[in-house]
Amino acid sequence: MDLYLKDKVAIVTGSGEGIGRTTVLTLAEEGAHVVVNDCDLDKAENVAEEAKKLGIKALAVRANVADKKDVDEMVKKVMDEFGKVDILINNAGRSVNREAGRTPRPFVETEKEDWDYAFDVCLYGVFNCTKAVLPDMIKRKYGKIVNMVSDAGRVGEPFMVSYSTAKGGIVVFQKALAKEVGRYNINVNGVSAGYTKTEKLDQFVKEKQEKMSEPKKKEMLETMLKQYPLQRLGETIDLARACAFLSSDVARHITGQTLSVSGGYSMVS
Ligand SMILES: NC(=O)c1ccc[n+]([C@@H]2O[C@H](COP(=O)([O-])OP(=O)(O)OC[C@H]3O[C@@H](n4cnc5c(N)ncnc54)[C@H](O)[C@@H]3O)[C@@H](O)[C@H]2O)c1
Numbered sequence: 361m362d363l364y365l366k367d368k369v370a371i372v373t374g375s376g377e378g379i380g381r382t383t384v385l386t387l388a389e390e391g392a393h394v395v396v397n398d399c400d401l402d403k404a405e406n407v408a409e410e411a412k413k414l415g416i417k418a419l420a421v422r423a424n425v426a427d428k429k430d431v432d433e434m435v436k437k438v439m440d441e442f443g444k445v446d447i448l449i450n451n452a453g454r455s456v457n458r459e460a461g462r463t464p465r466p467f468v469e470t471e472k473e474d475w476d477y478a479f480d481v482c483l484y485g486v487f488n489c490t491k492a493v494l495p496d497m498i499k500r501k502y503g504k505i506v507n508m509v510s511d512a513g514r515v516g517e518p519f520m521v522s523y524s525t526a527k528g529g530i531v532v533f534q535k536a537l538a539k540e541v542g543r544y545n546i547n548v549n550g551v552s553a554g555y556t557k558t559e560k561l562d563q564f565v566k567e568k569q570e571k572m573s574e575p576k577k578k579e580m581l582e583t584m585l586k587q588y589p590l591q592r593l594g595e596t597i598d599l600a601r602a603c604a605f606l607s608s609d610v611a612r613h614i615t616g617q618t619l620s621v622s623g624g625y626s627m628v629s
Contacts (some may be wrong), residue, residue: 361610362390363390363604363605363608363609363610364605364608364609364610365387365390365391365447365604365607366370366390366391366392366507367391367393368387368391368392368393368444368446368447368561368607369392369393369394369395369438369442369444369446369447370384370387370392370393370394370395370445370446370447370448370449370607371394371395371397371435371438371447371448371449371489371493371508372384372387372394372395372443372449372451373396373397373405373417373423373448373449373450373451373452373485373489374397374398374399374425374452374453375396375398375404375449375451376396376398376399376400376402376403376404376407376450377398377403377407377558377559378556378558378559378596379451379508379553379556379558379596379599380398380404380444380451380452380508381596381598382596382597382599382600383449383451383596383600383603384396384411384418384597385407385410385411385414385600386393386409386600386601386603386604387447387449387603387604388411388414388416388596389414389606390608391416392416392446392447392607393416393417393418393419393442394411394416394418394419395418395419395420395421395422395438395442395445396411396418396419396421397421397423397425397434397452398420398421398422398452399423399424399425399452400422401420401422401423402615403599404420404421404422405419408420409495410475410543415587417441417442418437419437419441419442421434421437421438425450425481425484425485425486425488425489426429426485426488427481427488428479428484428488430491431488431489431492432488432492434492435489435492435493437536437572439496439598440445441518442615444496444500445493445496445497445503446497446502446503446504447503447504447505447506447607448489448490448493448503448504448505448506449507449508449603449607450485450486450489450490450505450506450508450530451505451508451603452481452485452508453479453481453482453485453508453510454477454482455478455512455520455523456477456523457473457474457477460473461478462474462477464519464520464523465627466519467518468519470484470521470522474522475493475525477522477523478522478523478525478526479522479526479529481526482523482526482527482529482530483526483529483533486507486530486533487533490505490537493505494541494546496545497541497546497622498541498544498546498595499605501545501546502545502546503541503544503545503546503547503586504546504547505534505546505547505548505549506549506550506551506603506606506609506613507533507534507549507550507551508529508532508551508553508599508603509527509531509549509550509551509552509553509618510511510523510524510527510552510553510554510628511552511553511554511622511625512524512527513526513527513531513552513618514527514528514531514552514618514620514626514628515531515626515628516528517616524584527594530550530551531552531618532572533545534548534549534550534616534618535616538615539616540614542587542615547549547606547611547612547614547615548615548616549611549614549615549617549618549619550605550617550618550619551568551599551602551603551606551618551619551621552618552619552620552621552622552626553594553599553622554593554594554620554621554622554623554625554626555584555588555593555594555622555625556587556593556594556595556596556598556599557593557594557595557596558596560606568580573609588622588623588624588625589623589624589625590623590624591623592623593623594621594622594623595612598621599621602619602621606619
């Protein structure tokens with residue numbers, strides 16, 4: 361399907377790897393110029409180089425989405441380079457601060473630092489980036505904002521209460537904002553991921569399985585798959601295609617919605 365994204369300008373946050381990287385490449389295949397944002401510049405530059413090979417313009421920008429100053433500088437750079445932002449994909453998000461040794465844990469063992477971390481990256485990241493691009497979108501009466509949610513934020517996930525709460529906040533954020541900015545022809549939607557295979561998650565599962573016997577490993581995978589009616593785990597391209605669709609005028613009459621792309625893990629009416 362032609363998504364008519366030729367010459368649109370898209371920022372994808374946290375796109376140095378994983379779902380964000382595949383989203384950048386999918387938008388680029390559809391003809392959009394892409395801004396590859398990551399807090400790790402090397403990773404962003406590598407993805408931007410890949411994207412350029414698809415014949416579009418690509419700009420790599422280091423910014424921590426949780427830092428308003430970083431985000432404002434990034435958007436200024438984008439405006440100087442491209443003169444507009446048509447699409448913002450708020451993809452950057454982390455559940456716990458693994459670098460600081462934090463891991464998913466029971467709610468009673470979580471500390472304020474876990475909540476601050478989840479809210480800073482997942483919620484304030486979305487706030488900072490959206491606030492920075494909206495004035496131009498409102499002026500031009502055109503914009504697509506797509507947030508990467510998680511089914512954890514729709515149905516709740518044990519041992520991930522802070523992350524679930526932050527992602528759930530995005531679901532309400534996009535409904536409220538969609539009502540506010542619809543009059544400016546701006547769509548605000550979310551794509552909600554279930555377990556999606558990325559390098560980082562594969563590594564995490566591998567580490568968990570290291571000390572397990574073969575039958576235990578098999579049992580772990582089977583238990584996981586049972587939660588997914590489609591009996592498979594998501595791939596980054598599944599999420600990227602949904603982001604591209606919601607970023608396009610093909611989806612022009614959809615706003616304030618959350619689309620779960622999770623093999624049926626959550627079915628919310
Ligand atoms: N992979 C899954 O199973 C899964 C499931 C549900 C939701 N999600 C959501 O999908 C999105 C992408 O997840 P992923 O698994 O592809 O992630 P990932 O960890 O594979 O990649 C995330 C990228 O974002 C960057 N990043 C992290 N924090 C950042 C920040 N503050 N500012 C800028 N860049 C930052 C990282 O450097 C990394 O390159 C996240 O919002 C995540 O919560 C993922």
